[in-house]
Amino acid sequence: MVVSAGGAAARGGRGGAGSAAAARGSRRLLRAAASCLALAIPASAAAVDAAGDPEAGAKVYTRCEACHTFAYDRTGPRHCGLLGRKAGSVAGFDYSEAMKRSGIVWNAQTLDRFLADPMSTVPGTTMGYAGIADAGERADLIAFLRTQGEGPACRKPDGDG
Amino acid sequence: MSFLLRSSFLEPIDRRAWLGGSGRLLSAGAIALLAGRPALAAGKPSDPAQDARILNTALGAELEAVAAYQVGADSGLLQKNVRELALTFQGHHKAHADLLAATVSKLGGKPVSAKAEYQFPTDQLKTQADVLRFAAGLEKGAASAYLGAVPLFDDRELSKAAASILGDEAMHWAVLRNALGEDPVPAAFVS
Numbered sequence: 270m271v272v273s274a275g276g277a278a279a280r281g282g283r284g285g286a287g288s289a290a291a292a293r294g295s296r297r298l299l300r301a302a303a304s305c306l307a308l309a310i311p312a313s314a315a316a317v318d319a320a321g322d323p324e325a326g327a328k329v330y331t332r333c334e335a336c337h338t339f340a341y342d343r344t345g346p347r348h349c350g351l352l353g354r355k356a357g358s359v360a361g362f363d364y365s366e367a368m369k370r371s372g373i374v375w376n377a378q379t380l381d382r383f384l385a386d387p388m389s390t391v392p393g394t395t396m397g398y399a400g401i402a403d404a405g406e407r408a409d410l411i412a413f414l415r416t417q418g419e420g421p422a423c424r425k426p427d428g429d430g
Numbered sequence: 431m432s433f434l435l436r437s438s439f440l441e442p443i444d445r446r447a448w449l450g451g452s453g454r455l456l457s458a459g460a461i462a463l464l465a466g467r468p469a470l471a472a473g474k475p476s477d478p479a480q481d482a483r484i485l486n487t488a489l490g491a492e493l494e495a496v497a498a499y500q501v502g503a504d505s506g507l508l509q510k511n512v513r514e515l516a517l518t519f520q521g522h523h524k525a526h527a528d529l530l531a532a533t534v535s536k537l538g539g540k541p542v543s544a545k546a547e548y549q550f551p552t553d554q555l556k557t558q559a560d561v562l563r564f565a566a567g568l569e570k571g572a573a574s575a576y577l578g579a580v581p582l583f584d585d586r587e588l589s590k591a592a593a594s595i596l597g598d599e600a601m602h603w604a605v606l607r608n609a610l611g612e613d614p615v616p617a618a619f620v621s
Contacts, residue, residue, distance in 0.1 A: 332578070332621060335491045335571030341549040344490040365483075388480075388582065397484030398578035 326413025329406050336396075339422050345396065349423035351375050352415055356391075367393025380411050477584045482539030484579050485588070488595075489530040491575060493544040495523040495568055501550050502561045512558060512609065516565070519602050526595050533588070559610060566606035572599040573620050596620075 336345035346359040353376065357369035371391050373379050383390045384407045386400040401407050417423065499520035503513050531541035555561050576596035583589045600620055608614035 331567065331570050332574035333571065334567050335575035336487070338551075340551075343549070344487060344494060393483075395483055395487045397487045397582055398575065399581050400578070 321408035321410070321412025323409070323413040323416040325406075326409035326411070327417075329401070329410040330413055330417075332401075339417055348414060349418055351380075352377075352418055365391075365393055365395045367391050368395075377411050377415075380414070381407050384410065478537040479539070481583050481585055481588055482534050482537040484582055485530050485534050485537070486539060486542050488575065488579060488592070489527055489534060490542045491572060492523050492527040492530060493542070494548055495572065496520055496527060497544065497548045498550060498565065498568055499523065501552065502555075502565060505552075505555060505561055507555065507558050507561050509558060512562070515605070515609075516561075519565070519569075522598055522602070526598070529591070533591070562606050562610050566603055566610065569599050569603035569606060573603055577620055 333345075336343055337348055339348045341347050342359065342362050346362045346364070350359075353374065356371045356373035356375060356379075357364040368391055373383070373391070381404075384401050385404075387394055387396045387398050388400075401410065499516050502508060502516050503520070508516060534541040551564065555564060573596055576592050576599060580589045580592045580596065583592065604614040607616070
């Protein structure tokens with residue numbers, strides 16, 4: 270879909286009689302492509318989450334352990350209770366204004382997008398991390414966050430959050 | 431170079447001397463990294479606020495690592511030589527923190543301070559191996575975090591500095607894994 274739209278734009282850009290109409294058509298195609306892409310992301314993310322392997326995700330999670338753990342806050346906020354939580358809402362944690370204002374609710378889709386590129390997804394976040402480029406690794410990590418979040422470490426009173 | 435020749439090839443390695451020497455090398459390198467940064471000297475990094483945010487997050491993690499090593503050193507679980515090793519690594523983290531704090535200030539930011547208290551899973555630390563495993567996890571995470579920060583800086587000299595610290599964290603991780611009897615270098619790449 271994106272390739273087709275790009276091709277149409279290129280054709281429109283070659284000019285000649287009717288080039289303005291062609292350019293308008295190209296813009297419409299690009300907008301349509303963007304809409305399709307936006308619609309495709311949630312479905313794709315959900316599918317990836319369903320396919321994620323929590324055991325493999327545990328290994329990916331070791332990359333997070335300079336700043337995060339499940340049961341309590343560290344440099345980053347705790348991960349117990351992450352799925353379904355509003356971003357920037359752990360009481361007592363010192364979030365960036367950007368995260369508090371992001372309006373994000375963490376689920377498989379929003380996590381997938383954020384983990385792919387944290388600093389572009391929430392400009393101004395203090396999570397100075399380039400992201401996880403591999404969609405499979407993100408799916409594994411999200412599956413681990415989900416299963417671990419439902420596990421014993423997060424059922425303790427101080428692990429709920 | 432002469433130091434490397436002496437410790438690595440020509441004489442038996444005295445661990446304390448080696449660690450002390452490496453600490454001196456890091457300090458000298460850290461100063462050079464900070465002092466030799468033309469963008470900072472000119473006061474014109476392209477996005478100092480973002481760079482400072484990234485460095486401040488790293489600083490917070492370094493300060494936590496300093497506290498974590500103190501918990502380990504004070505646990506009474508470590509043998510004398512292992513405790514010395516832990517304190518040496520703690521010294522490296524202090525050096526990282528000092529450099530990061532100075533750089534955040536130079537960029538116009540306010541360096542984060544150490545927290546009054548940190549939470550650590552002390553109820554799970556029953557043996558020396560538990561302490562080493564906990565420290566190894568922090569070091570692995572730190573290496574990954576710096577790896578994730580290296581490509582983000584607008585000022586490439588900061589990327590170089592982060593890569594230098596990454597190397598140090600990776601060495602800590604390897605030494606700790608070795609002390610645990612695990613493969614010190616389990617893969618060809620850090621992720």
